[in-house]
Amino acid sequence: DIQMTQSPSSLSASVGDRVTITCRASQSVSSWLAWHQQKPGKAPKLLIYKASSLESGVPSRFSGSGSGTEFTLTITSLQPDDFATYYCHHYGTFSRAFGQGTKVEI
Amino acid sequence: EVQLVESGGGLVQPGESLRLSCAASGFNFRSHQMSWVRQAPGKGLEWVANINYGGSEGSYVDSVKGRFTISRDNTKNSLFLQMSSLRAEDTAVYYCARDWDGSGRSLDYWGQGTLVTVSS
Numbered sequence: 001d002i003q004m005t006q007s008p009s010s011l012s013a014s015v016g017d018r019v020t021i022t023c024r025a026s027q028s029v030s031s032w033l034a035w036h037q038q039k040p041g042k043a044p045k046l047l048i049y050k051a052s053s054l055e056s057g058v059p060s061r062f063s064g065s066g067s068g069t070e071f072t073l074t075i076t077s078l079q080p081d082d083f084a085t086y087y088c089h090h091y092g093t094f095s096r097a098f099g100q101g102t103k104v105e106i
Numbered sequence: 107e108v109q110l111v112e113s114g115g116g117l118v119q120p121g122e123s124l125r126l127s128c129a130a131s132g133f134n135f136r137s138h139q140m141s142w143v144r145q146a147p148g149k150g151l152e153w154v155a156n157i158n159y160g161g162s163e164g165s166y167v168d169s170v171k172g173r174f175t176i177s178r179d180n181t182k183n184s185l186f187l188q189m190s191s192l193r194a195e196d197t198a199v200y201y202c203a204r205d206w207d208g209s210g211r212s213l214d215y216w217g218q219g220t221l222v223t224v225s226s
Contacts, residue, residue: 001168034212036151043201043216044143044151050210087151091205091212094165096141096153 002026004090006099013104019075021102023088028068034089035064035073037082038101044087048073078104108132108215110202115220122192122224128185128202128217135183136160139205141213142176142187144198144222152198155187156205170196192224 003026013019023033031051036044046055048064051071061076075082083106088099114126126142142154155176156165164176175188185202199219206212 032212036213038151043218044213045216046211046214049212049214053210055211055214085150089151089153089213094156095167096143096156096212098143098151098153101150 001095002029002090002092002097004088004097004099006086006088006102008102009100010103010105012106013078014106015078015080017078019078019082019104021073021086021088021104023066023071023073023099025069025071025090029090029092031067032091033064033066033071034091035062036087036089037084038087039084047086075104108204110204110215110217112200112202112217112220115200115222117223117225118192119226120193120224123188123190124192124222126187126189126200126202126220126222130183130185130202130204133204133215135178136180138207140176140178140185141203141205142185143201143203143213143216144196145201145219146195146198149198154200157185189222192222194224196222197224198222 033051035048038044052064085103109131111129141156157176161178173191177186201219202217203213204215
């Protein structure tokens with residue numbers, strides 16, 4: 001099974017900062033990689049799919065890049081609403097797998 | 107508007123069974139694969155199971171294989187998760203999520219979740 005590893009597991013940032021989160025796959029997943037945002041007590045929300053495609057309605061300060069085994073989620077100019085936990089998610093033909101999450105805190 | 111509403115969660119004892127349901131609306135249900143994802147208290151997301159469009163094939167995380175069965179009823183726009191031989195480590199919020207439709211997206215809409223607690 002493919003394992004997804006995110007780093008860091010948590011980070012402290014300020015409003016206006018540029019934030020980068022990395023996700024590594026244990027083997028190539030091509031571009032079948034998504035990013036989700038989750039706030040406490042809420043369901044996750046899709047931000048990015050197919051590694052770099054921005055989901056409709058998601059602010060353009062969010063971007064994704066990468067392919068194969070290494071991916072990044074970048075938030076330019078962090079906003080107060082962005083403090084949350086972020087998960088990468090691989091989707092394959094017969095399985096899915098999440099990274100362990102990255103908590104973005106003030 | 108896409109809506110996914112889970113039900114069926116509750117408190118059960120170890121070894122017992124439980125059936126979760128997810129009522130879908132606002133989209134062409136039979137055109138999407140569907141998944142269940144769970145989140146143990148204070149922990150991260152864990153994909154549990156996925157089912158293909160027609161319901162003929164399910165895939166599972168290793169930890170639930172042989173104990174959980176995913177199914178769907180496309181005539182009623184409903185998704186199910188039959189859970190048996192439940193263990194304490196199955197305690198989690200279980201989310202129903204809309205999955206692949208060929209557009210490149212996966213898990214693009216989620217329900218609000220239903221809590222399953224396995225405890226004696």
